[in-house]
Amino acid sequence: MSKGKVPSRTSYRHGNLREALIEAAVQLVEEGGPENVSVREAAKRAGVSPGAPFRHFTNKTALMTAVAEQAMRLFKDEVIKAVEAVPQNDPMARFAAIGSAYLHWAIHNPTHFQIISTRNLIDWGGSESLREDNKIVRSLMEEAIVDTQQQGKLRSDNIAETHIAARAIVYGLGRMYIDGHFTQWAVSGEDAERTVQNVLKFFISLLGNEGAAPPKKTSVAPELRTK
Template identity: 70%
Template sequence: MAKAKAPHRTGYHHGNLREVLIDAAVQLVEEGGPDNVSVREAAKRAGVSPGAPFRHFSNKTALMTAVAEQAMSRFRSEITDAVEKVATDDPIERFAAVGIAYLRWAIRNPTHFQIISTRNLIDWDASESLRHDNEAVRSLMEASMAEAQRRNMLRSDDMAETQIAARALVYGLARMYIDGHFAQWAVAGHTGEQTMQNVLKHFVTLIVK
């Protein structure tokens, strides 16, 4: 499966080194996985001295955390936009929109998805923006589920378990797609996205009355 490539900048210009290093880190992950990343290698890609990046990133974890922050911000924006475009006041439709947007973003940004979902690559606890954006996405799902519960639309009263099941489903589907597991289930590559959406819709039918 072809991976979406990070945009290649024309090179380092005064004032944009941080962004160039972030792009370089993404490219290094795409080429050889997270173990391929180092601050020094990112500096080499940026065409600057080995010591220059340390004004912005003290170590690899700090660099990868910055990549994750950028990715999570875009992730939150895309999911928020998808929910806002739902034309009805049906909370189940909003809930499904969160899941579909999650899957679409993941399969179009596999490297970024890998980074934000691998906690040992980043300093999650130290990043307020990561936690804030993640909570914003989670709140969109929780709000739709809470409204559905108030309207007596759900089979279960246990919202925590239902939300965990939903999160596990979309995360698992995204990982299966990105890691190439769908072929084992006779799912052709060009039908993968539609298959994931169909599975999500099936899940929704199981939780609603």
């Protein structure tokens, strides 16, 4: 933050302190990274006394976990909306929609993406909200992969590895965009976002196995089988 610049304050209203502190934490990350966040600094940004936040957040990890919960909820909602917008009898389209929604959300919510992706900032294991929302997104992805394989349209017969590869490609593309790597390839702005989506489409095309007969057996790991 430049010298002399007055930091913006959150729109805290009585009875809404928790949300104001979450908003303040996001602002602090945007200005100076996660290390810029503390509960006391968030209180200052929200315009309340230093001790006021501690009935909501006992420490920085609790505050950052709340930000991550907000992020995961918004991310889950975007993925569900994207999946519902494509033909449900086309699992590869559902699979592609999830990846596209992931990238769109990450690119347009870089601070939330950074927080939710950096597990040492948050208490993932202690948050039921995070685990449940993440489980919903994973299930949508796994169901799309399994359904694609059962239709004989998936090149690989290894569901787990396909899932990991897909997760790696969208995460990697999202990080590359946010960290500014595409400028090294003379691609920026809207062209960079278009490039990211085009690379995802290319990856999806490599997974496809159109025209093949459905496999006689599948190698779906037990923990990935749908109920």
